[in-house]
Amino acid sequence: MKRGVMIALVLAALAAFGAGAFAYRGEIATRLLERAAAGGMSDALAERLPDGLHAIFCGTGSPLPDRSRAGPCFAVLAGDKLFVFDAGEGAAETLALMGVNAGDIEAVFLTHLHSDHFDGLAPLALQHWATGSAQQPLQLIGPTGAARVAAGLNEAYAIDAGYRTAHHGPEIMPPAGAGLSAREFAPPLAAEPIVLHDRDGVRISAFRVDHAPTVAVGYRIEYGGRSIVVSGDTARSDSLTQNARGADLLVHEALSPRLNEIMRSAAVESGRANVGAIFHDILDYHASPEDAGAVAQEAGVGALALTHLLPQTPIPGLVSTFERDARTRFDGPVWAMRDGDVISLPLTGGFERSRRLRF
Ligand SMILES: [Zn+2]
Numbered sequence: 001m002k003r004g005v006m007i008a009l010v011l012a013a014l015a016a017f018g019a020g021a022f023a024y025r026g027e028i029a030t031r032l033l034e035r036a037a038a039g040g041m042s043d044a045l046a047e048r049l050p051d052g053l054h055a056i057f058c059g060t061g062s063p064l065p066d067r068s069r070a071g072p073c074f075a076v077l078a079g080d081k082l083f084v085f086d087a088g089e090g091a092a093e094t095l096a097l098m099g100v101n102a103g104d105i106e107a108v109f110l111t112h113l114h115s116d117h118f119d120g121l122a123p124l125a126l127q128h129w130a131t132g133s134a135q136q137p138l139q140l141i142g143p144t145g146a147a148r149v150a151a152g153l154n155e156a157y158a159i160d161a162g163y164r165t166a167h168h169g170p171e172i173m174p175p176a177g178a179g180l181s182a183r184e185f186a187p188p189l190a191a192e193p194i195v196l197h198d199r200d201g202v203r204i205s206a207f208r209v210d211h212a213p214t215v216a217v218g219y220r221i222e223y224g225g226r227s228i229v230v231s232g233d234t235a236r237s238d239s240l241t242q243n244a245r246g247a248d249l250l251v252h253e254a255l256s257p258r259l260n261e262i263m264r265s266a267a268v269e270s271g272r273a274n275v276g277a278i279f280h281d282i283l284d285y286h287a288s289p290e291d292a293g294a295v296a297q298e299a300g301v302g303a304l305a306l307t308h309l310l311p312q313t314p315i316p317g318l319v320s321t322f323e324r325d326a327r328t329r330f331d332g333p334v335w336a337m338r339d340g341d342v343i344s345l346p347l348t349g350g351f352e353r354s355r356r357l358r359f
């Protein structure tokens with residue numbers, strides 16, 4: 001057979017196959033959805049994890065646009081109790097895609113009142129209400145000012161809440177369960193921590209970090225002899241080092257000065273001096289990967305997880321620069337986290353890493 005004839009036949013066969021497949025594509029996709037929906041509704045993350053303390057990365061981004069990273073969100077499953085630390089934009093969506101039921105959340109703790117750390121709160125409160133038919137609002141615990149944030153969001157969502165109850169009925173959407181209830185605390189002025197939660201074997205304490213002029217705290221979470229410390233937003237902080245001492249896992253924010261400088265100079269060269277100024281200003285209240293590594297080394301933690309990566313990382317290999325720079329200061333394991341990652345600390349010891357993100 002001549003080569004030209006053969007190519008024509010192959011092309012004709014491919015076209016016929018493509019047309020046939022196209023006709024059935026919608027049907028095939030519908031069948032796949034049936035299977036995915038059945039699996040998704042019953043596939044709760046908590047049921048697949050051993051007893052222990054689990055670090056759930058539900059938002060590893062920053063205010064800068066990045067399709068692959070939600071705004072700041074970190075959740076901890078301690079035994080069967082679920083706590084969330086910050087809820088940036090996309091937090092509720094990412095938690096749901098990880099198989100976490102918002103109706104199970106005990107409380108949301110805020111590290112500080114920068115809006116990118118709470119602009120996903122209202123959708124999370126709505127999910128908490130709707131998926132659990134909650135009888136109580138989602139509890140918000142944060143530094144002074146958190147009650148004002150909660151009151152504002154509750155007011156903004158009051159009309160919507162009324163519509164939901166009117167449509168689904170008070171048994172499905174009980175009016176008492178809508179929105180947020182806030183508990184404020186005066187942030188400690190120095191490294192001395194304050195205990196905010198001590199129940200069911202779970203202890204959560206807050207301590208001051210350095211994010212001036214913003215008042216900010218980090219948290220230490222302990223359960224069954226395992227411990228996780230979350231930095232929140234901070235420059236290199238002695239208070240954090242002190243409070244992270246001996247923790248199994250340190251979850252630390254990181255800003256790469258080298259990558260940030262690329263963004264700053266690109267902004268200035270494009271005539272966007274104001275954006276360039278912002279890239280310059282953020283250097284003084286965030287920590288470099290080297291800073292995070294130094295804190296981890298000095299505190300003697302078991303492992304370091306980097307999150308809140310700045311600037312954005314649209315090219316996959318960029319995250320390895322964060323890990324490499326932190327490793328220059330820390331001898332233990334360093335991981336730059338992605339949305340959907342889970343680090344488990346079983347009560348039996350060690351670390352187990354897994355990835356949970358549907359679709
Ligand atoms: Zn901040």
Ligand SMILES: [Zn+2]
Nearest residue numbers: 072114116233
């Ligand atoms: Zn931040």
